[in-house]
Amino acid sequence: MRAIVLHEFGPAGNLMPEDLPDPVPGPGQVRIVVRAAGVHTIETAMREGLAIGPPLPELPAVFGGEVSGTVDAVGPDVDPAWIGKDVVTGGGSPGGYAELAVADVVSLHEVPEGLGHRAAVAMITTGRTAVEFLDIAQLTPDDVVLVTSAAGGIGWLVVQYGLDLGATVVAAAGGPIKTAAVRNLGATVAVDYNAPGWGETVREALGGRRVTAVLDGVGGAKAREAFELLADGGRFVSIGASSREDFEPDPELVESRDLTVTDALALLLTRPELSDGTQERALASAAEGRMVPAIQVFPLEKAAQAHAALESRATSGKVVLEP
Numbered sequence: 662m663r664a665i666v667l668h669e670f671g672p673a674g675n676l677m678p679e680d681l682p683d684p685v686p687g688p689g690q691v692r693i694v695v696r697a698a699g700v701h702t703i704e705t706a707m708r709e710g711l712a713i714g715p716p717l718p719e720l721p722a723v724f725g726g727e728v729s730g731t732v733d734a735v736g737p738d739v740d741p742a743w744i745g746k747d748v749v750t751g752g753g754s755p756g757g758y759a760e761l762a763v764a765d766v767v768s769l770h771e772v773p774e775g776l777g778h779r780a781a782v783a784m785i786t787t788g789r790t791a792v793e794f795l796d797i798a799q800l801t802p803d804d805v806v807l808v809t810s811a812a813g814g815i816g817w818l819v820v821q822y823g824l825d826l827g828a829t830v831v832a833a834a835g836g837p838i839k840t841a842a843v844r845n846l847g848a849t850v851a852v853d854y855n856a857p858g859w860g861e862t863v864r865e866a867l868g869g870r871r872v873t874a875v876l877d878g879v880g881g882a883k884a885r886e887a888f889e890l891l892a893d894g895g896r897f898v899s900i901g902a903s904s905r906e907d908f909e910p911d912p913e914l915v916e917s918r919d920l921t922v923t924d925a926l927a928l929l930l931t932r933p934e935l936s937d938g939t940q941e942r943a944l945a946s947a948a949e950g951r952m953v954p955a956i957q958v959f960p961l962e963k964a965a966q967a968h969a970a971l972e973s974r975a976t977s978g979k980v981v982l983e984p
Contacts, residue, residue: 663984664759665964668721670710673968676758678961681723684756684763686736691743691766693750696778698757698961699727699786700980702903705972713905718755725757725982726750727786728764729778739766747772751785751940758964760984770940773948780947783814783954783979788943790900791818791952793936797925798876798898802827805867806874807887809854810903812839814979817955819876820848825951831863831872833887835974842955842977860886874898881906896921903974954979 664681686692704724706713718724729749735741743766752768772781794815800806806823810816811832823830824847832848834840835855844851850866852859863872871892877884880902888897888910897910897920915922929935946952955978959967970976 662760663961664723664756665725665961665982666721666723667708667718670708670717670720673705673708673965673972676708676965676968678964681759683761684759686734686739686763688737689739689765689767690736690763691732691739691748691769692734693728693730693748693762693764694733695728695757695760695762695984696730697728697782698725698759698762698982698984699751699782700725700959700964700967700971700982701727701786702901702971705968706905708968723756723758725759725762726752726754727782728757728762729772729782729785730762733761735766736763743769747778747781749778749781749785749944751789758961758982760961770944773944776944776948779956779958779981779983780954781944782981783956784943784947784952785940787814787979788818788947788952788954789936789939791815791822792939792943792946793929794876794898794900794925795819795822796935796939797923797928798874798896800826800828800874804873805829805831805870806876807831807833807863807872807890809833809875809877809879809883809887810835811843811848811851812955812977813878813903814954815878815900816876817843817846817978818952820846821952824848829867829870831867833859833863833883839977854883854886860890863890871895876900877908878903880904880908882908884908885910891918891920893918894920896923898923898925900925956981958983960984
């Protein structure tokens, strides 16, 4: 089979297509003919050798824990009825950047009717995270919500949810193309947060209304400017830092203005029960058309280009590899 192999930590160009032996499913596993493999931001950091998330793999390594495809073989003690089923997994087992991958049967979800493999792999982790993010944020129709990285995989879904809820949605994205995309999605206000003074642009567009909730996945300076737009009593929910820059609000300012600041990732680590059922809900929401993922597809052989584009923030939506 063809696979993308990393032999040495470093730049995206270190991801190289190679021929590898076909994997064989072990006890409790199935083998999947990969139709779509998700690329996650944390994988770009792991490829560089940065220990800022999951443990780094032993090299050589094949990344890819998000896979959708068709089961073509099962391991010992696995019901052969799985063969031929269209499935998706975000179980975290590596090996998805390939034509064939193995996964634990307990991690599988059947792809809902009418949902393609691209959308399924986009929703199994990115969609689940968006659902968790929204559960924590507890948006209401009365909210004025600011979403950073609104053209990204999670942000795109959050914007749709907020609009469907009836909230006022301010979508902040990078560059005119992405800003136009979220404007066409229906955002109440669409702003390019790479432009100087974008915070003031938001204030003017809201005409005296203030932001009541920020949902941020960027961190750094953009998170700080978003935070400064919050009204007293507002809430700031962080779910990571795609910029790889930290943002720590002043605790005294938070207290004096009665703000709520939540690190969603830290909360989910301490309360894993908050993730229960979120994958199923994410897949169902996409199948029903309530949250439709934006997807950017790269051929499997161009995984290095996919990583480079993701790192430079040149992508829109969920990045997916197709063999």
